[in-house]
Every structure is written in structure tokens, then in C-alpha cells.
Amino acid sequence: xxxxxxxxxxxxxxxxxxxxCKLGFEKQLVCRSHECxxxxxxxxxxVVTEPKYSVPETDQSGDIxxxxxxxLQQGLSVYRVDDEKLAGLEPDxxxxxxxxxVCAVSFHDLELAIQKYLDKGxxxxxxxxxxxxxxxxxxxxxxxxxxxxERGVELVKSIRERFLEIRKKTADQLKPDVVAIEWMDPxxxxxxxxxxxxxxxxxxxxxxxxxxxxxxxxxxxxxxxNPEILLLLPCGYSIE
Numbered sequence: 001x002x003x004x005x006x007x008x009x010x011x012x013x014x015x016x017x018x019x020x021c022k023l024g025f026e027k028q029l030v031c032r033s034h035e036c037x038x039x040x041x042x043x044x045x046x047v048v049t050e051p052k053y054s055v056p057e058t059d060q061s062g063d064i065x066x067x068x069x070x071x072l073q074q075g076l077s078v079y080r081v082d083d084e085k086l087a088g089l090e091p092d093x094x095x096x097x098x099x100x101x102v103c104a105v106s107f108h109d110l111e112l113a114i115q116k117y118l119d120k121g122x123x124x125x126x127x128x129x130x131x132x133x134x135x136x137x138x139x140x141x142x143x144x145x146x147x148x149x150e151r152g153v154e155l156v157k158s159i160r161e162r163f164l165e166i167r168k169k170t171a172d173q174l175k176p177d178v179v180a181i182e183w184m185d186p187x188x189x190x191x192x193x194x195x196x197x198x199x200x201x202x203x204x205x206x207x208x209x210x211x212x213x214x215x216x217x218x219x220x221x222x223x224x225x226n227p228e229i230l231l232l233l234p235c236g237y238s239i240e
Contacts, residue, residue: 007146010091012049012110016127017042019142020095023151030089033079035236048086049079060185083116093123093145131211132193136160163200170202176228178203182214182235189217190233203229 009025011017012033020029021039032042033049086094094110114122125145127138136156143152178198180190191214195205206225208215222230 008090008092009146010048010086010089010094011036012094012096013127014038016095016097016138016142019139019155020146022155023143023146023148025146025148030091031086046085046089048082048089050082051079081110083112091122093125095142095145096124096126098126098128130192130213132196135193166200166202170200173202175202175204177206177225178229178231179206179222179225179227180208180231180233182233184232184234187217187219187222188214190214190231194233198231 007025007028008030009020009028010031011020011029014033014036017029017032017036018038020026021042026039026042029042029045031046031048034047034051035049036045037043096110110124114124123145125141127141129135129138136159139156140149140152143149143155180194180198182188182190182194189208191208191210191212193210194214195208195210198205206227207217207221
């Protein structure tokens with residue numbers, strides 16, 4: 001691999017694109033995924049992925065879910081990699097994830113792209129966090145891959161300190177029951193690290209478990225839980 005000062009980075013996951021920038025490697029980014037849009041200054045970068053399903057403005061979450069389900073049932077990945085475009089950008093390292101087949105380009109697709117188009121020396125770094133602790137570990141995985149362990153330690157430390165400050169501010173407040181809804185049709189509540197974030201923010205998470213995948217659920221379960229707060233965060237989409 002090239003030295004970290006000259007390394008060419010492809011980031012195909014929005015969260016890892018942010019981490020790369022936080023670690024000071026934004027100028028080494030050569031491309032991004034179709035979903036990477038923050039920090040805003042990276043939006044000029046070439047886009048090398050796209051969804052295999054269309055999302056018209058009239059599509060409801062149920063329509064999107066059906067399109068994705070049909071692809072997965074056919075044994076197909078949800079996203080397409082522009083292999084030739086990616087190869088032309090000559091990345092030294094590619095960042096992605098293998099936690100959720102719906103959230104980003106599959107690890108398998110990237111391996112095929114490397115075998116077909118890219119130099120065999122290209123490194124794929126894939127993360128699969130399910131908890132906040134594992135998220136911090138994934139930050140360190142990125143930092144190690146970029147040979148900047150100390151920056152990774154500082155980044156994790158700063159975020160932990162911010163969480164601690166939030167805990168202090170919410171410690172003496174009433175704890176509302178919260179249900180986080182991650183998808184509207186069919187209904188899915190937010191699992192993985194979302195229950196931990198709710199707890200840090202001063203809420204009591206309901207109907208999902210930290211460290212476990214987000215579960216499908218029926219409306220009657222939500223009405224039975226009778227939460228004081230419904231937190232709507234449709235994965236990958238705006239409320240509109």
C-alpha cells in the first residue's frame with residue numbers, strides 16, 4: 001500500500017466517509033457512494049455506486065421494501081458498483097460494511113470488482129458494528145488502515161467525552177419511554193446502537209434490544225407500549 005500521505009481512498013459508506021474526513025484524509029478521497037453527502041465538501045467526488053431499484057417521488061416505504069425484497073429473493077445485491085469507473089480512479093483502499101446487505105454495496109460485489117478490474121493489491125476494509133463500543137472499534141479499524149492510530153484514539157476519546165456531557169445533562173431529568181421507528185412499511189424499530197443512543201439522551205428505549213438487528217413489529221405492539229415519544233428515522237431516507 002502507498003504511504004498514508006499519498007493513499008487514494010474510496011469510501012462507499014457515509015459514516016466511514018465522515019470518519020475518513022475526521023481523521024484528516026478528506027483530500028485523499030477519490031470517490032464516494034451515491035449516499036455519501038456529508039461533509040458537504042465531498043459531494044464533488046465521483047459517485048461509483050447506485051441502487052438497482054428505482055425510487056420515484058411517489059414511492060412509499062412499502063414499495064421500496066418490496067423492490068429490495070425482490071432483489072434479495074433473486075440472490076442479487078441491492079446496489080450496483082461501477083467497476084470500470086472505480087478501477088479508473090485507482091484506489092489503494094476501499095472502505096465499506098458487511099453488517100447489513102441493504103445499507104451499502106456488498107463485500108462480495110467489491111471482491112468481484114477487484115478480481116475483474118482492480119489491482120490485486122487494493123485493500124478492502126469492511127466493518128460490521130452492532131453496538132456503540134463496536135462503532136468505536138470500527139473507527140480504530142479505519143485509523144489503523146490509514147496508519148493514524150493516534151488520531152483514531154483522539155476521535156474516539158472526543159466522542160466519548162461528548163456522550164458523557166450529554167449523560168450529565170439528562171441525568172436528573174424525567175426519563176420518557178421512546179420507540180424509535182427505523183422503517184414505516186413494514187414497521188421496524190431501531191436496534192443495534194440506537195437503544196444506547198436513546199439511553200444516553202435520557203430516554204427509556206422500548207421494543208428493540210441494543211446490539212441486535214432492528215426487528216419487524218406490528219402497530220399493536222407500539223400502542224401497547226404507549227411511548228411518550230415516537231422517534232422517526234427512516235433508514236437512508238428523509239421524512240418526506
